[in-house]
């Protein structure tokens with residue numbers, strides 16, 4: 754993470770650190786921390802979004818997400834089936850009372866479907882999240898990730914994802 758920052762946005766390191774500092778959003782009894790999206794290579798149509806959701810109150814659910822950079826967004830889970838990592842869509846992401854749920858690579862995640870632009874490390878992508886009880890909130894996701902490989906080939910992370 755530090756390496757990406759220093760090589761890509763040396764000049765705006767100060768602004769980047771400010772973006773990180775404000776990277777925590779509260780809505781109702783939920784606190785959303787460290788929202789991140791994964792960088793893409795040109796022509797890549799999907800990517801993943803990750804965050805940590807702390808629920809200090811009663812049980813809630815994340816029921817949908819949307820952004821202006823993709824046609825739609827889905828809620829996904831990933832699991833091992835016959836030694837192969839598989840993703841599938843889930844209707845909602847459960848947020849049990851007084852617990853923390855982490856969306857992270859290899860597990861639950863947001864999925865950008867049909868991206869209309871490339872996501873570059875350092876970009877800020879506003880995503881609207883809708884919770885059953887807490888309602889709607891816009892969260893700024895920071896794009897993190899590897900620099901696109903030299904020949905426009907998908908990186909190892911992406912080939913695994915789809």
Ligand SMILES: [Cu+2]
Pocket residue numbers: 801829830840862863864
């Ligand atoms: Cu997915």
